[in-house]
Amino acid sequence: MMQINCPCCGKRDETEFIWGGEANLVRPLKPDSLSDNEWGNYLYIRKNPKGLHHERWCHMYGCGQWFNLVRDTVSHEIRAVYPIGGSVQES
């Protein structure tokens, strides 16, 4: 079980968090103007890297806040934690 450094609460066990998938997805501003393919890409197509992955997590059973982190999908090492809409350097 991983230990995640919540930006608000500090280090907590993974069981207090929920995983929200790939980080930094942006919902299209005008979905109506997209083709089915483009909409399908937004809905379903996700990165699945072997290595560093930006993903969002929520401290659901703690402060309830969403944030982003960078996790190595091989070693589960968490390289950085950063706010939603922010970038890695800000952490």
Added chain:
Amino acid sequence: MKIGYRLMPAPGIDFNKPVQFSFNGKRYQGYQGDTLASALLANGVKVIARSSKFHRPRGIFAAGAEEANAIVRVENGAKLEVNVRATQLEIYEGLIASSQNCWPSVNFDIGVINDGLANFLPAGFYYKTFIWPNWHWYEHIIRRAAGLGRAGDRSDEDFYVKRNIHCDVLIIGGGAAGIAAALTAAHSGAKLILIDEQSALGGSLLWETGRINAGMPMHWVERSLKQLSSMDNVTLLPRTIAQGYYEHNYVVAQQQLVDSSLNSGSDSMPRQRLWKIRAGEVILATGAIERPLVFPNNDRPGIMLASAARVYLNRYGVEPGPRVVLFTNNDSAYYTALDLHKSGRHVVTIIDVREAPDASVVQKAIYKGMDVRHGCVVSNTKGRTGIRSVQVTRLRQGSQCLSEKDTQTIECDLLCMSGGWNPAVHLFSQAGGSLQFDDEMLCFVPAQCHQRVRVAGSANGRFLLHECLKDGYEQGIAAAQAAGFSPDSGLTQAVIEQVTQTPVCAYWQTPTIDTDETEHRQWVDFLHDVTVADIALAARENFRSVEHLKRYTTVGMGLDQGKTSNVNALAIMGELSDRTVTEVGTTKFRPPYQPVTIGVLAGDRVAVLSHRYRRLPVGWHSENNAVFEDHSGWLRPAYYPRQDELMGAAIRREVSAARNGVALFDSSSLGKIEVRGPDAAEFLNRLYINNVKTLQPGRVRYGMMLNENGTIMDDGVFACLADEHYLVMTSSAGTQLITAWMEEWLQCEWPDMEVVIVPVTAQWATLTVSGPKARELLTGLGMNIDLSQSAFPHMSLQCSELDGIPVRLFRVSFTGELSYEVNIPCSYADSLWRLLLEQGQPYDVTAIGMEALDILRIEKAYLEVGVDTDADTSPLDVGWRAAIDRKTDDFIGRRSLQRQHDQRSDRLQLVGLKPLDKLSHIPVGSHVLDKGNDAVFGHVTSSCLSPTLNESLAMAMIAGGATRKGETVQVDIDGKLLPAHITELGFYDSKGERFNG
């Protein structure tokens, strides 16, 4: 002193404390400190169990977790535990143990017939054999024959606890390396935990006869432990098995709490504790496991690992023999030979595969006058229920075959074997570490791991005692430093005599002398009866991958997970397919390291605590005979029977009250979320498929939320309480889901919106007053609200006070009748409920439960999300196309509804269904068939026998249902076809005159 097989004194045994126990119904005596295995050996019991497939007699073959033969059942009834290794069970007064997998008894077992049929039962035989006419014909017979012990059918009477703990350094394994590491790490001041699976710390030093500081190793262990246990920063946990090593140095261990003098857990004492340890640094000092050698009939009782014989002799004072043969390809069996020789009376022969070993221990054995035969192997053994003799054959240089001519028979009572050592790398592998095969030591050793873990001692391939201790000291220092502590370098390190050694020689299987393979089966996996022939068969059939080899032959599966069989199997596979062990590779080890009690994983989450229900704030229900049921985690009244009233009668009475008088229903579990802020309307407008921005204060609207895939997540009403202030009502099941859904969009996608979300489900109770007399009842309550139709129409709300308590009154209806939902702070819910019942007496107000409500809503054909809809149902499928077309703004899920698949006219669509035979009930889940053909094109989602209309009603999802109203279809009810009409949605008062009244 020697009595029977016992040699006194022995360091691990307290001979002043005899312990009585029974095995297979016979009473025996052991002593405190004995394991079941040592006690049985001391009593001369040879056959302990039967093997899983061939039911071969098996004895004790190891002394620890690697035991693959001596697996027994312990106790009976609620205390029954199966598949217990006799080598790990400490005996206690009154222990009852017995053999398993045999009938009628372990000494005469009918199942042994399989042994004679071995030629017909090769690896994977059931995959090939039991395929005609199909597997299910045979399945129950095979399933009954498979496996070992039968699990008990009573619930476990013991209780279990869990504990979380953090430490700077965790050391797993309390042998020489573990204790040495603990000494150096502990002196740095680091918070340290040392765990070990055995009842006593010391590992191999509990039986090692080499010298530490020129004294017995146990003296060094005792001194070191005394020192460690006096330190505040050290926790020592014996009888604790590290079962799993997970991400971020999270280790889960299982501790046996009950002292062996007690039977098992008592009322006040838990049986086991689960430790959840988060460690800064981890040192694995898990030792090594000796490998058996692979030769014909190497599975007989009386054939034992050389190290195990040493454990029984030196720790437990159990003296096997007197005639002992040792078969080895490395030095370590010589230590066993020397110890046996020293204990006296033993005739010892050592068979060594190697041509010219010259290690100091070998020279010592020769010097002592032992019969040492180099370049020889054991080519067969005799003795069905206990070894009687071995055949020794001289290896010929350059020849692949053994010859009868070079063979000699030696009689013996014990055959000790040593095929080299495997470091216990299981936890390292679990941690994500990679392994590499060491061609010198012929074993897998730890290579790389991304976690903060070190491996010390023989687990790291440092098999000699002086290497082991040195490695332990060094890894302890390194771990303490890595954890940020300064180790005390002044610690006096123990001094060990150094020895020379001769390397282990690769000898993975034995060439057979004659061709009768059944008589010369060579066991690789004792537990699963996997032989060299099975691996050869797998190789012939081209199962080259280790993962396939494992699953096809079952080698390395089950209780012991291949602790003694894996490397032999891989090496044999390598020889057969002309690959090195490195090329063959190894399977990954997964938790748990040993079988684990389900109870300790559950901890206190059993019985009522296994699932905690939410309860309604009204206490009246339980005082008044309500029958409670679980509805999405809430315990809610299903119905309220009066005296001897049956369920059906009670429900019909409750429905009738709602339709004809007035009913009272506790809706407090409805989800309630307050949404406030300047952007609240815009925010909700993006989530609901409805137009939110046009909703005026004081008005209520029914709406739905979709996920981005366009399917329905939840429904319910939402109300505009005031400008910038909304109350969202969700289904009882949806409250947490929708709160989280809103938060995620707000925090992740629209962080600039000024909106605050507050879930208030637990703050506000909701009591629903429904029925033609609802208005009259509420009028007398004194809420100071004009309830007339013109002042308070359907789908509106009023806020007021009742005796100074805030009240929110919603006029909405889920029953189809005139209905008001009274929202009041939870702490007043019970008082208000009782007040409403009292005020309603003149109208015969009736408390109704979930069952009646379900019928009321089906009579109205109101859909219930999650019942009538599933994860593929869009609002278009339930008749919401017009409402969506009216809305011009985008909302979550809208774009997905435009896709071709979502627009298809033959999607499953919600319709009403009425059987032609009006009173035939249609069970939920029934398939709906097209008239005349057998194609399934829908299913029933809700149904009831309507007391109001006196007919059977149903709702169903039917392909293209929206355009098929009036058609007749067939409903399949357990194979019988029931014709039914597809109808409009809405059976009762479809114009809605009653709730608008």
